[in-house]
Amino acid sequence: MVAPVSLAACSSADTPPPAAPPANGGATSGGSSGGATALAKLSDVPVGSGKIVNGGPGKVLLVRSSETEVRGFDPVCPHAGVAVSPPKGGTITCPGHGSVFDASTGAMKKGPATTGLTAVAVKIEGDSIVTA
Structure with missing residues (x-):
């Protein structure tokens, strides 16, 4: 035994x-x-829009460009540390000094920022958006 x-x-x-x-x-x-950390339900981020959420890596700007594609960005503007606004019309704008970023890539389109937004790895898993 x-x-x-x-x-x-x-x-x-x-x-x-x-x-x-x-x-x-x-x-x-x-x-x-x-x-993986769940950030939001897929239904909370309609196609063509975005949402800033709290997640495992801190705040994340989720941008949904299609039914099957979501991108994540650090929502802090690289110019002066102001939180950017969720996208409208394909662009993300910083309310602090007017920097503009491409909503699908995070690339800087107009300064005073000199770089784009920092990407955060996210993915769709079932009906949720999670960290990748």
Whole structure:
């Protein structure tokens, strides 16, 4: 009977190593419980619009360009640290000094900012938008 107890202990010792693979696979296939953080429901970000949400990496500007494509950006303008506004008409505008960014790429279209918005990796998983 001591051997089965040892086997049970050995079996439970094997439990922690399987916890490591979901952390490795979380970015690509681990699911929202395997390391990805749910940011919003897909229905909360209609096609052609965007929304600033709080998520695992901090605030994220989610921009939905089509039924199957969502992009994430750090919503802080690289010019002076002001939070940008969600997109309208394909552009993202900074209310602080008027910098304009392309909503689909985050690229700077008009200064005073000298660089675009920083991308944040996101993906659609089921009916949610999650960190990638």
